[in-house]
Amino acid sequence: MNDTNAAPEPAEHQDIRQRNLRILEALLFASETPLGTAELRPFVSDEADLDLLMADLVAQYADKGVNLVRRGDKWAFRTAEDLAFLLRREETNTRPLSRAALETLSIIAYHQPVTRAEIEEIRGVQTGKGTLDTLMEADWVRMRGRRRTPGRPVTYGTTEGFLDHFNLEALSDLPGLEELKGAGLLSNRLPPDMQIPLPFDGALRDDEDPLDEGDFGDADEDE
Amino acid sequence: MNDTNAAPEPAEHQDIRQRNLRILEALLFASETPLGTAELRPFVSDEADLDLLMADLVAQYADKGVNLVRRGDKWAFRTAEDLAFLLRREETNTRPLSRAALETLSIIAYHQPVTRAEIEEIRGVQTGKGTLDTLMEADWVRMRGRRRTPGRPVTYGTTEGFLDHFNLEALSDLPGLEELKGAGLLSNRLPPDMQIPLPFDGALRDDEDPLDEGDFGDADEDE
Amino acid sequence: MNALDKDWFEDPAPQSAPDDVLYVDVNGFEGPLDLLLEMARRQKVDLAQISVLALAEQYLGFIEKVRQKRIEVAADYLVMAAWLAYLKSRLMVPQSVDDDEPSGEMMAAMLQFRLKRLEAMRDAARQLMARPKLAQQIFARGDGEPINISRTQIWEASLYELLKAYGSIRERGIVSDYQPTRRSVWSLAEARAILERLVGTSTEWVALDGYLAEYLATPAERATVLASSFSATLELVREGQLELRQTLAFGPLLMRRRQSERP
Numbered sequence: 001m002n003d004t005n006a007a008p009e010p011a012e013h014q015d016i017r018q019r020n021l022r023i024l025e026a027l028l029f030a031s032e033t034p035l036g037t038a039e040l041r042p043f044v045s046d047e048a049d050l051d052l053l054m055a056d057l058v059a060q061y062a063d064k065g066v067n068l069v070r071r072g073d074k075w076a077f078r079t080a081e082d083l084a085f086l087l088r089r090e091e092t093n094t095r096p097l098s099r100a101a102l103e104t105l106s107i108i109a110y111h112q113p114v115t116r117a118e119i120e121e122i123r124g125v126q127t128g129k130g131t132l133d134t135l136m137e138a139d140w141v142r143m144r145g146r147r148r149t150p151g152r153p154v155t156y157g158t159t160e161g162f163l164d165h166f167n168l169e170a171l172s173d174l175p176g177l178e179e180l181k182g183a184g185l186l187s188n189r190l191p192p193d194m195q196i197p198l199p200f201d202g203a204l205r206d207d208e209d210p211l212d213e214g215d216f217g218d219a220d221e222d223e
Numbered sequence: 224m225n226d227t228n229a230a231p232e233p234a235e236h237q238d239i240r241q242r243n244l245r246i247l248e249a250l251l252f253a254s255e256t257p258l259g260t261a262e263l264r265p266f267v268s269d270e271a272d273l274d275l276l277m278a279d280l281v282a283q284y285a286d287k288g289v290n291l292v293r294r295g296d297k298w299a300f301r302t303a304e305d306l307a308f309l310l311r312r313e314e315t316n317t318r319p320l321s322r323a324a325l326e327t328l329s330i331i332a333y334h335q336p337v338t339r340a341e342i343e344e345i346r347g348v349q350t351g352k353g354t355l356d357t358l359m360e361a362d363w364v365r366m367r368g369r370r371r372t373p374g375r376p377v378t379y380g381t382t383e384g385f386l387d388h389f390n391l392e393a394l395s396d397l398p399g400l401e402e403l404k405g406a407g408l409l410s411n412r413l414p415p416d417m418q419i420p421l422p423f424d425g426a427l428r429d430d431e432d433p434l435d436e437g438d439f440g441d442a443d444e445d446e
Numbered sequence: 447m448n449a450l451d452k453d454w455f456e457d458p459a460p461q462s463a464p465d466d467v468l469y470v471d472v473n474g475f476e477g478p479l480d481l482l483l484e485m486a487r488r489q490k491v492d493l494a495q496i497s498v499l500a501l502a503e504q505y506l507g508f509i510e511k512v513r514q515k516r517i518e519v520a521a522d523y524l525v526m527a528a529w530l531a532y533l534k535s536r537l538m539v540p541q542s543v544d545d546d547e548p549s550g551e552m553m554a555a556m557l558q559f560r561l562k563r564l565e566a567m568r569d570a571a572r573q574l575m576a577r578p579k580l581a582q583q584i585f586a587r588g589d590g591e592p593i594n595i596s597r598t599q600i601w602e603a604s605l606y607e608l609l610k611a612y613g614s615i616r617e618r619g620i621v622s623d624y625q626p627t628r629r630s631v632w633s634l635a636e637a638r639a640i641l642e643r644l645v646g647t648s649t650e651w652v653a654l655d656g657y658l659a660e661y662l663a664t665p666a667e668r669a670t671v672l673a674s675s676f677s678a679t680l681e682l683v684r685e686g687q688l689e690l691r692q693t694l695a696f697g698p699l700l701m702r703r704r705q706s707e708r709p
Binding site: 078087097106110122123166180183 | 588609611613615618
Binding site: 253255256299301307308310311323328329330332343344345346347349360388389390391397398403407 | 476526564570577580584
């Protein structure tokens with residue numbers, strides 16, 4: 001082991017080593033599951049000592065916000081345990097709104113004040129109990145009042161939370177017929193008498209009564 | 224400024240700084256999508272200089288297999304560009320964009336904010352239903368606002384998703400942008416008499432209104 | 447579509463196919479500008495050097511053949527033909543001094559500019575698609591760590607999805623099996639749409655009624671084309687979108703986009 005002879009060797013080694021480490025980093029980062037020797041081996045240079053490389057990586061990340069941890073005989077990046085609180089806010093159990101709910105919401109937005117029967121007429125299908133519940137729970141839809149017609153059905157409208165979520169300053173920001181066409185959301189072959197209503201979210205209309213006292217809490221039993 | 228007095232200060236600073244960096248690291252590592260100041264700020268100490276911290280992190284990861292990259296106003300960890308050849312995955316179940324959609328996308332990217340009529344003027348052909356639709360669905364294109372000209376047409380621009388997908392830090396990274404600008408090809412007219420606009424995805428411009436009022440007025444008139 | 451996509455990523459080497467291919471392939475082009483660009487490429491010179499006059503003649507000849515063979519082409523192609531016929535006449539007839547219509551050279555430069563711009567945008571698209579893309583060559587964290595515990599259900603919906611849902615409901619009810627009727631009369635709306643495309647955003651005077659009738663209509667339709675486009679012109683003038691002038695009785699009607707707030 002002569003120092004002057006060995007000098008060029010380590011430099012080259014160092015490059016290869018660095019490259020292997022970068023590859024392992026990228027693979028482990030991009031992988032959807034923890035990776036083991038079998039999956040990692042083909043990507044590093046043949047003579048590389050995988051265990052040594054992994055030990056090196058583990059050490060590099062030991063003090064970082066993210067650590068490289070063993071899961072059985074595999075490895076994965078995981079948030080450092082002392083920072084787990086960062087990921088423990090509210091359960092952002094984000095789920096996309098169902099198609100039925102989206103449709104119902106859009107009808108309420110454009111046609112408000114609107115009753116459940118009217119929503120069903122426009123959609124052509126019955127609206128499940130859960131759909132309106134979901135929309136009210138999300139604080140996008142509210143009961144406005146009762147229509148002054150037989151049966152006094154509840155009228156629905158959108159909330160401020162709705163405007164907030166969809167980043168609208170006012171209901172009048174909802175695009176009109178021409179804009180929907182322009183964006184390709186409505187075809188150009190519509191009947192000429194097709195109309196898009198002007199939504200109304202002001203106080204109660206002439207044909208609306210205020211909600212009854214018992215209305216709060218039993219949204220679904222009114223019809 | 225006495226060294227012996229000052230000594231404990233920097234050490235404490237250093238601890239806080241280290242902790243802030245770890246927190247940013249953890250948050251950005253955990254997220255699959257880019258995060259901005261709004262998402263990061265609440266978790267670092269009040270007096271921290273977020274830009275400085277981010278610059279520090281970017282530098283720390285510059286040589287690693289995973290880099291911290293900018294996407295518009297946000298940051299994200301992404302695998303290093305030079306490892307692309309190793310990690311390349313087949314394009315599975317992504318439908319290739321039509322030629323019309325590709326052209327429209329590049330026109331929107333380089334000419335934004337741009338109206339549909341301007342896109343059609345450049346392509347010399349009407350934009351089919353479904354083209355803008357597809358681009359908006361892919362989350363590459365968004366409606367920005369309305370041009371303050373007769374008819375108040377909607378202006379289109381690109382999204383952060385566009386930057387992320389095409390691996391661009393900002394619009395100024397668009398390939399060939401400088402040459403196009405130099406050749407006057409980003410203008411709507413023959414170059415000599417015009418100052419040449421650059422693509423712009425910031426807040427609304429002077430000649431843009433927010434997407435808003437008047438929509439229904441327009442639509443009703445057309446019916 | 448697939449053939450086009452494939453073509454898109456390949457170098458657009460000038461196809462040395464015989465001219466006849468063009469006639470068969472009208473539908474393969476993305477509009478008249480695309481067709482012109484292809485024709486210009488066949489001149490095998492830099493776009494800055496093309497002969498616009500030769501290009502115009504080639505295009506007009508092409509449209510002529512298409513019409514003889516009674517192949518249907520979209521109105522856009524005919525609008526372009528009308529414009530090119532006008533351009534050709536401007537290029538060939540010397541300009542009188544008091545003529546403040548755009549010179550043929552101006553119009554030719556404009557066409558060249560549009561061709562270059564379209565080609566540049568295509569090239570840009572190609573470069574964009576050649577970049578390393580997310581989830582193909584560049585990757586995000588594969589196993590992101592979701593934020594959990596507390597119980598609030600957050601519903602995700604974008605304005606776009608909302609509007610799309612609304613559009614699809616409103617369309618669902620519409621019976622879609624109507625047969626488009628063949629028109630023999632130009633509606634005002636049609637005339638207006640075509641005029642708007644023809645005048646475009648240009649602020650130069652264009653005289654077109656003659657070319658319009660010649661290229662856009664069969665002889666039987668000329669009267670209705672002229673009547674409708676004239677009425678549509680007046681309508682556009684009334685709305686302040688167009689300016690109209692006629693220097694002598696029965697002379698050509700010149701129009702241009704109204705210039706707003708320009709000295």
